[in-house]
Amino acid sequence: MKPVGWQAWLLTETPGGRAQARAGRWYRNLRRFARNPLAMSGLFVVLALIAVALAAPLLAPARAVVLQALPDRLLPPSLAHPFGTDELGRDLYARVVFGARITLSIVAMVALIVLPIGLGIGLPAGYFGGWIDLVLMRLTDIFLAFPRLILALAFAAALGPGIRNAVIAIALTAWPPYARLARAETLSLRAREFVLAAELQGASAWRILRTQILPLCLPSVIIRLTLDMAGIILTAAGLGFLGLGAQPPSPEWGAMVASGRDVLLDQWWVATIPGLAIFVVSLGFNLLGDGLREIFDPRAA
């Protein structure tokens, strides 16, 4: 069947201009992505996480998150409490729903810290080479050689428990792979004609890095970030489980699993349900990242 209308415009072999060619490429990638059921389910999970986080007050009453009702302690899942209640009689459904906000904000904050650090170290290292490269990459290697969770643990212990410090601790240990990746991409780009042309026109190094190299580095860095999200979520949940992340009564999923530990044998749902939420969300990010990588970087798949 021959594509017609807007599809024909997108899929044409002879695009009329840059915008059309670019739109066509995006459309083809989108179609390939849509044919991959695992990647689509990953996308669905991630979108669902974002939707739940945004719409949390509509899905559950905010006050149910901390509302203690001791007569209703440790109720099994029922119509009134779909996920049951915890040891203080709080509704687990409301807590899991609002926990999505915490997970999403941790992931977003780590990404916001890690990207500038990674790019800020990787781009100059790759572009300038020489001793700048040597010093920056030595630094990166040192951080790369550290046990990530342990270092995050030590940081969180020194800074004191809490979400903000957990984010800082995770970010401090998560940036090195991005610096490496950005450097490798920059190395392969810096000798290309369009960069040379910009140099000959007298553009400053800062301008070339920002306008010529950065935009081309971003896709692979962002794919890597998507794949890393699961690890970030698991580390954050692990810190929460150990009591170093979000503090009670905050409905952080890892901390919720920890509080369900004592009643695990008799009231399984208290620990199981938040743990399931962690698993599903990190699986979603992994599936999405895998699908994206297959499209944009077929070599690695």
Place this chain on the structure above:
Amino acid sequence: MDAAVAGLRRLLRLILSVAATFLGLTLVTFVIGRLIPIDPVLAVVGEHAAPSVYRAARARMGLDLPLSVQYLRYLRQILHGDFGTSVITGQPVLTDLLHVFPATVELSLAALLIGLGLGIPLGVLAATRRGGAIDQAVRLLSLFGYSMPVFWLGLIGLLVFYARLGWVAGPGRLDVGFEDMVPERSGLLLLDSALAGQWDVMANAAAHLLLPAAILGLLSLAFIARMTRSFMLGQLSQEYVLAARAKGLSRRRVVWVHGLRNIAVPLITVIALTFGSLLEGAVLTETVFAWPGLGLYMKNSLFNADMNAVIGGTILIGVVYIGLNLLTDLLYPLLDPRADTGARR
């Protein structure tokens, strides 16, 4: 280039990089130690000490010196194995670490064995039947492994296999009645009880070890199977495979003998990396299973603001990491002579 000179250069570079990484590790732990919001001087002299007493204590602890001098002092202490005293146990941190570390090593080794024993065959099968049922299963399994919160899986494991089915023993390393029955030699309970001939202790220790090791091993299995698969795929497209097949060797023999021997070298790196991450995963697993190893020790120290112990544990794991990296770098040319010639860039 002369091979001996090249080898010497490589060794020198290796030593330099190990030294740099170690310095970085100590620098980071030093900074972490300075970040604590608690004033260490106040902890010694009390809140109502006179300014002169405070200043004297500060000088005695060396905290009035420039940071660079403080760091060098700190480095010297660490190189002498002096990590300070643990607030909780009252013992030198190094003594504590050496006492708890074998439990972690036993757990991680058992997990590694499970991961390798299942992961390598699965990876090979996935590569030889690419796109088949095993390949899909391995892919799904590794996705699950990468997405699984290990502490949660441990709790579910306890719930199902210990509480409901009763197949394994519960938390801890031994039942109460078996504790202190074998003299501690290596600190590895399975080995110590076997050396002492205490078979019932050994059986009990194994029953306790099985579940945490299996949970931890499952996570390493994901990585090992995936890497084995991709290494093996790389081998199967090589010409020697075709030649061996043309010579009349069975496909099975070519894959399991020739192929496996050729992926042994990259697999060593994977094993070292895996062992490192298992040590890390052990922190969470030990907390779940009340396993008295380094992870549980560090966790307990964290909550009693015992920074000496936390930093000592961090340095210990960091040093093991550096050691594992060094080991793979040294083993590489021994196992794969190609890696040592000037052919490498």
